[in-house]
Amino acid sequence: MVDPGQLFCDEELMPIYNGGGCQPFASFSKKGGELPYLDPVVIQNLLNQTPPAVETTPVQAAVLSMLTMHKKESAQADFVCISETGSGKTYAFLLPAIETALKRIRTTEEPPTPSVLIFCHTQPLAESIYQNLNALAKDTPIKTCLIVGKTEFIKSAEFDIGVCCAGRFRNHFGGNSKRYVQIDVSKLDLLVVDELDASMKCSEDFLLYSDIRKKATCPAFFFSATFDATFSFGDIFRDDNGFMYQHGELNSLPPTVRPVFWECDRSIFPSIYLDDDGSVHAEPRTVNNVLQKCNPSDMIYHIMAGQWKNRPNTKFMVFTKKTSIADFLANKMAILRIKARAIHAKKSLEQRHKSLNAFKSGEVKVLFATTQFTRGFDADVDVVINYDIPSSLTAWIHRSGRVGRNGKKGAAITLVDVGDHDEPSKMILRKIVEKINNQIKIPSFLTTYLEQ
Numbered sequence: 001m002v003d004p005g006q007l008f009c010d011e012e013l014m015p016i017y018n019g020g021g022c023q024p025f026a027s028f029s030k031k032g033g034e035l036p037y038l039d040p041v042v043i044q045n046l047l048n049q050t051p052p053a054v055e056t057t058p059v060q061a062a063v064l065s066m067l068t069m070h071k072k073e074s075a076q077a078d079f080v081c082i083s084e085t086g087s088g089k090t091y092a093f094l095l096p097a098i099e100t101a102l103k104r105i106r107t108t109e110e111p112p113t114p115s116v117l118i119f120c121h122t123q124p125l126a127e128s129i130y131q132n133l134n135a136l137a138k139d140t141p142i143k144t145c146l147i148v149g150k151t152e153f154i155k156s157a158e159f160d161i162g163v164c165c166a167g168r169f170r171n172h173f174g175g176n177s178k179r180y181v182q183i184d185v186s187k188l189d190l191l192v193v194d195e196l197d198a199s200m201k202c203s204e205d206f207l208l209y210s211d212i213r214k215k216a217t218c219p220a221f222f223f224s225a226t227f228d229a230t231f232s233f234g235d236i237f238r239d240d241n242g243f244m245y246q247h248g249e250l251n252s253l254p255p256t257v258r259p260v261f262w263e264c265d266r267s268i269f270p271s272i273y274l275d276d277d278g279s280v281h282a283e284p285r286t287v288n289n290v291l292q293k294c295n296p297s298d299m300i301y302h303i304m305a306g307q308w309k310n311r312p313n314t315k316f317m318v319f320t321k322k323t324s325i326a327d328f329l330a331n332k333m334a335i336l337r338i339k340a341r342a343i344h345a346k347k348s349l350e351q352r353h354k355s356l357n358a359f360k361s362g363e364v365k366v367l368f369a370t371t372q373f374t375r376g377f378d379a380d381v382d383v384v385i386n387y388d389i390p391s392s393l394t395a396w397i398h399r400s401g402r403v404g405r406n407g408k409k410g411a412a413i414t415l416v417d418v419g420d421h422d423e424p425s426k427m428i429l430r431k432i433v434e435k436i437n438n439q440i441k442i443p444s445f446l447t448t449y450l451e452q
C-alpha cells in the first residue's frame with residue numbers, strides 16, 4: 001500500500017514520471033518526434049479547435065508519452081497526474097482515450113464494447129468532457145456515450161468511449177437489473193478518473209472504481225488539479241505498477257492568476273438604485289483609485305462598472321455558496337441593466353445550456369454560479385469574484401482557477417466581509433493567505449481581520 005503522506009516524496013513508493021524525456025511543448029503533428037503518432041483526423045480536429053491546439057501543454061506531453069510505454073505489454077501502468085487548473089488535462093486524457101479506442105476499432109470486426117470509460121464527479125464537467133471528446137473524435141469511427149443523471153438512460157452498451165458519473169453508471173453496472181442495459185467492463189482498455197480528489201471524498205464513486213477495477217485488468221489514469229495527500233487510494237490504484245506526474249506547485253493557483261482581496265461589509269446598506277429617469281444611481285466609492293468598503297452586492301457592481309469603462313468585453317464569473325444568493329444577485333444586476341445569468345443545480349439543463357451559450361458568445365458578460373460549476377468550467381473568463389469564502393482551500397483554488405487558463409492572465413477577487421467573524425470561514429481564509437503569501441502583498445485590512 002502507498003502511504004499517501006509519502007506520495008510526493010518517496011520515489012520507491014510512487015515512481016515520479018518525468019514526462020518520458022519529451023519536450024514540454026511538443027508538436028502534435030510532428031511525425032517521428034517525441035510523441036507517439038496520433039491519428040491524422042484527430043490532429044486535424046485539434047487544429048480546428050479555438051484556439052487551435054498545435055503544441056502540447058507540459059501535462060499533455062507527459063501523458064501522451066505514456067502511450068508509447070503502453071505499447072509494451074509489460075508496461076500497463078497506472079498513472080496519477082496532478083496538474084494545476086487550466087493546464088490542459090482534458091486533452092491530456094482524451095487523446096490517449098481516443099488513440100486507445102481507435103486501436104481497438106482497427107483490430108476487431110466485432111460490434112463495439114466499451115474500450116475507455118471516463119469518470120468525473122459532477123454532471124456539468126461530464127457534459128463538458130463529452131463535448132470535447134466529440135470535437136476531437138469527429139470524423140473518426142469512434143462511438144461515444146454520455147452516462148449521467150438528468151439524461152435518458154442508455155439503451156445500448158455498444159459504444160467505444162463513455163463519459164460517466166458514478167451514480168447513473170451504477171444503474172448499468174454490477175447488478176442483475178433487467179430494467180437497465182448492463183455494461184461489461186471486462187474488455188476495458190483504459191479507465192480514466194478526472195477530479196480524483198473529489199471522487200476520493202465520495203464513497204459512492206470510490207466503491208464503483210474499486211468494483212470496476214476488480215473486473216477490468218486495464219490500466220487506470222487519475223487526474224486532478226488539487227490533491228489531498230492524506231486520502232488513501234485503497235485498491236483503486238495499483239501501486240506495484242504505478243507512476244505519478246505532477247506539474248506546478250501542489251494545491252496552488254497557476255502564476256497566471258492574480259489573487260486580489262477587497263474589503264466589504266454586509267451590514268452597510270446597499271446604496272445603488274435606479275433614479276426616477278431610469279438611470280443607475282451609483283456613487284463612486286473610490287479614494288485614490290481604491291474601492292472603499294461597501295455592501296458586497298454594491299461592490300460587485302462597482303468592480304464590473306469600473307472594469308467595463310476601459311475593457312467593455314471583460315467577462316465575470318461570480319461564485320456564491322448558495323443558489324438563492326446567485327439568483328438574487330443575477331436579478332439585482334438585471335435591475336441595474338447588467339445582462340447576467342445564474343447557473344446552478346436548481347436550474348433545468350435547458351436553462352443552464354442557454355445561459356452558458358449566452359456567456360460563451362459574449363451576449364451575457366456575468367455569470368453567477370455555485371460551486372458545482374467550478375471544476376473544469378472553461379469559458380474564457382477574465383475575472384472571478386468570490387462573493388463569499390468557499391468551504392475549503394481546494395474549492396477556492398478551483399473557483400479562482402476559472403481564470404488564468406492555458407497561459408492567459410486573469411484576476412480572482414475575493415470579497416472579505418470584515419463584519420463577519422464566522423470562525424470556519426476565517427480558518428479557510430487563513431489557509432488561502434498562507435498559500436499565496438509569497439505571491440502577493442497581503443493587504444493590511446486582511447491581516448488585521450484575520451488576527452481578530
Ligand SMILES: Nc1ncnc2c1ncn2[C@@H]1O[C@H](COP(=O)(O)OP(=O)(O)OP(=O)(O)O)[C@@H](O)[C@H]1O
Nearest residue numbers: 053055056057085086087088089090225376378406
Ligand atoms: N495544446 C493546447 N493548445 C491550445 N489550447 C489548449 C491546449 N490544451 C488545452 N487547451 C485549452 O486550454 C484550456 C484549459 O484546458 P482544460 O480545460 O483541459 O484545463 P484543465 O487542466 O482540465 O483545468 P481544470 O483543472 O480547471 O479542469 C481549454 O480552453 C483548452 O481548450
